[in-house]
Amino acid sequence: MPRRVQHVHLDSPPELSALKVEALAAINRLRRHVPEPEPCPGDIPAYRRAAVLLGLFGGRHGDLHAVLSHRAVALRSHGGDTAIPGGRFEAKDKDLEATARREAWEETGLPIDSRRAIKLCELRPFLSANELVVTPIVVWLIDPLIQPKLNPSEVQSIFSVPLEAFLYHVPPTSLRSSLRLASTPQPDRYRPPSEVSGPSDWHNCRDISWLGCRVRRHNFWHRSNPIRGLTSDILIHCAMMAYDKTPSFSMTAPGQPTNDELIRKAFKGPLAVKKRRVRPRMSGLEQPVDDDNKEGTHRNSAGPRPLPALGATKHSKL
Numbered sequence: 001m002p003r004r005v006q007h008v009h010l011d012s013p014p015e016l017s018a019l020k021v022e023a024l025a026a027i028n029r030l031r032r033h034v035p036e037p038e039p040c041p042g043d044i045p046a047y048r049r050a051a052v053l054l055g056l057f058g059g060r061h062g063d064l065h066a067v068l069s070h071r072a073v074a075l076r077s078h079g080g081d082t083a084i085p086g087g088r089f090e091a092k093d094k095d096l097e098a099t100a101r102r103e104a105w106e107e108t109g110l111p112i113d114s115r116r117a118i119k120l121c122e123l124r125p126f127l128s129a130n131e132l133v134v135t136p137i138v139v140w141l142i143d144p145l146i147q148p149k150l151n152p153s154e155v156q157s158i159f160s161v162p163l164e165a166f167l168y169h170v171p172p173t174s175l176r177s178s179l180r181l182a183s184t185p186q187p188d189r190y191r192p193p194s195e196v197s198g199p200s201d202w203h204n205c206r207d208i209s210w211l212g213c214r215v216r217r218h219n220f221w222h223r224s225n226p227i228r229g230l231t232s233d234i235l236i237h238c239a240m241m242a243y244d245k246t247p248s249f250s251m252t253a254p255g256q257p258t259n260d261e262l263i264r265k266a267f268k269g270p271l272a273v274k275k276r277r278v279r280p281r282m283s284g285l286e287q288p289v290d291d292d293n294k295e296g297t298h299r300n301s302a303g304p305r306p307l308p309a310l311g312a313t314k315h316s317k318l
Contacts, residue, residue, distance in 0.1 A: 020062040026163070026242035027056075027064070027120065030138055033241050035124040038133075039260035043267040047276050050132045051096040052086030053104035054238060055117060056163065057141040061178060064242065065160035066235060067141070069108055070225045072156050080156075082227045084136065084234060085110060097122070100137040108158055109149030116143040123238060126259060128230050131266045131278040136234050159224040166220065166232070166239040169203045169249040180223045191221055197249055207253045209283045211265045214253040 019027070038044070055067040066084075073080040085104035093099040097119065105112040117139040125133045148158055162178045165171050176183055181201055189201035197204045205218045218236065220227040227235065236247060257265070265271050266278075 018062055019058050019064075022164075022243070023058065023062060023064045027140065029244060030056075030120040030238075030242050033121040033123075035122055036260075038125060039263050040268055043272075044133050044263075045274075046089055046091075048132055048267075048278075049089040049096065049099075049135070050087055050128070051089065051100035051103070051135045051137055052084040052234065053100040053110065053117070054084050054123075054136050054138045054234065055104070055110055055141045056120070056138065057160070059160070059162065059178065063175075063178070064163040065178075066163045066238070067108075067110065067158060067160050068227065068231070069158050070156045072152065072154055075154065080225075081229070082222075082225045082231055084231055085155075086134070088132065096135045097137050100135070107151050107154050109147070109151075110141070111143060111146060116146070117141055121241075123234065123241070124259065125263065126230060126233055126237075127262045127266055129280040129282065131273065131281075133263060133267075134230065134234075136238065138238060157224070159222070161220075161222055161227070161235075163235070163239050164243055165202070166235040167243060167245050167247045169197060169247075170200050171202050191219070203249060205249065207285045209285050211262060211271055211281060213255070213257050213262070213265075214285060215256055215262075216251065216253040218249070 056064050057067070059065040069083050069085050071079055071081050071083050085107045086100050087103035087107075089096060089099045090102075093102060101112045101114070101117070104110045111117045120138045120140055123136040123138060125135045128134050150156075150158065162175050165175050165179055168175070170185055171179055171181065173183060179202065182189070185199070185201050187199070190199045191201065191204045201221065203218065203220050205216055207214050207216050209215075217229060218232045220232055220235075236251070240246065266273070
């Protein structure tokens with residue numbers, strides 16, 4: 001059992017935060033959510049499965065917050081990245097929900113007891129950079145006495161972000177204070193734009209080559225730590241299901257395969273790898289240009305801009 005140190009309190013006790021009408025509706029949508037069936041469950045071995053525990057609670061302003069972890073910098077795999085607590089399936093786990101709860105408890109001390117972290121839903125599985133099939137389990141943290149205890153060998157800190165923020169290229173005023181952003185966007189805080197994501201102090205994106213396809217990766221520049229890769233994909237999808245909205249930014253690259261198609265590529269056909277551990281098969285591409293944006297007319301773009309030289313996209317733990 002990993003040693004436990006450093007008590008960390010969440011933003012505010014969940015039961016003491018009166019939820020906004022929109023947040024309550026979001027919780028109810030998640031409770032009703034049923035994911036689509038997996039694309040090829042018989043082809044995915046247990047040793048290539050993982051799960052994460054996406055914990056939600058009520059913030060001090062009545063909106064939904066998601067609990068995220070800042071991985072320990074010393075970790076060999078994706079050290080220093082932002083992640084959703086979780087990890088690989090183990091034979092002792094009853095199911096993937098048990099995997100998510102066990103891993104989150106071992107890493108951060110979030111409650112393993114389903115009475116203190118009530119399951120809202122399961123989301124569709126995602127393919128990680130290391131080609132694990134990752135199932136997110138969304139839970140509602142109701143215990144006002146939760147005191148996370150971090151495993152310092154894996155987690156440096158935890159923080160929370162309003163779930164709705166992952167639907168915006170430029171967050172509205174109502175969310176900016178929770179994100180510790182100026183009330184109006186400040187040009188000196190803008191992140192490097194691309195042809196599909198214009199000036200913003202919160203979000204940008206780039207395309208990569210993965211399994212022979214062009215795939216869009218999203219970055220959210222939170223003050224605590226950047227949020228990107230698999231973590232951002234899961235949070236975007238959860239926010240879409242919760243708030244019944246599409247993001248204000250361009251989600252996918254031209255011709256990008258669906259998530260199910262990516263999973264099939266990784267486990268069926270000529271690109272399938274049967275090993276327990278798979279090295280990321282990703283490489284950089286030129287900045288993304290949508291077919292409908294060749295003249296710089298995307299709603300978030302003010303026209304073509306010089307393209308920055310960006311390194312390889314970092315990913316979360318999985």
